[in-house]
Amino acid sequence: MEHTNPSGNDAKATPAEFAIWLRDQLERRDYDLRPRGGGQSRFAEDSGLSSGTVSRMLNNQGAQDIRVLETLANALGLPLPEVLVAAGILSRAELAAVQNPAPRPEGPLTAEQAAAELGINNPDDVEHFVATTEFLKRRRAKNRKGRTAEN
Template sequence: MEHMNPAEGDLATPEQFAAWLRRQLEERGYDLKPRGGGQTRFAADSGLGGGTVSRMLRGQAVTETRTLQTLAAALRLPLAEVLVAAGVLSARELHDVRNPTRTDPLTPETAADELGITDPQSRRVFVNMTETLREQRAESGEGRTVEN
């Protein structure tokens, strides 16, 4: 994300968020100098309270998701970018959510575990159905991969 300096796994500080927000607003033409009126104008334009905008610009932590969602909409930015800027998520956490990786193969049994299917009969039905669907898919040619 642009203009953010924390290491990939670090969360942004409230001060970093304030600096980021100040840049975002100034780039959009809001005059944030004393008596510039930009802070009040942005509060009115965004639907955020003036006190909330003031706290964010002073570097006081704001992690209320609804507030950050309203801010993202007002800035026309993805909510994920605002969550990282606000220190709710780190860039690494966002990457991991967007690009999940498994270290172990997902089998019908591990899927049943992750879904909390513990009843023996329900597990057998789930595993058998999954294996049947997998076989049908293989027979129809769906999901074929190119082998090197």
């Protein structure tokens, strides 16, 4: 994947960076993007995107609709994740985390681990989350005992 963020950090790409990236991708594919070059209209027709959508993307207005980005990826013959990074939907770090998740501990998660994975960090919220999960575990155990006694 090409780097789309010129600052060199792992922030998400901006609409202006996406426009530069898209312009480069189209020019590499011989779409003439000069005024009256016809490349923008030709790409819109070839890709199935509207001329207005292509124009907005090339004029620093970005693209957030996943269907548009998927159509763009298909038209360019690029993997969707590359386009999502270029469009600033994902940073490289976020993409890497999705593609290579951290190994999970063996066995079931504790309530505290689940809270952390869900981003629940406030101690009061963690305590409430743990209490709720403990209540639900007791209720499930009670329901299982009731069904066993009936059989």
